[in-house]
Amino acid sequence: MEDEIATLTISAKWNIISPAVKHLVISAAELASLGKEDSAEFGEIVEEIVFRLMVLNSDADENQP
16 A cells, blocks of 8 residues: 655646745655655656646647637
8 A cells, every 4th residue: 555645736837836846746755765866756757747737738728619
């Protein structure tokens, strides 16, 4: 069973809060016993996932009548 270490709701203005969220994710990963290198990679992955979701969401908004 996996433990949830955090839940995060991110604003639609990701570009404004990206550095703070990335730092939060890295810090949480380190507290969950990931090493610094793994935590940094995890931060990069989360940033990319959120960015892609935001792009998909904006594309969907543009296609709505």
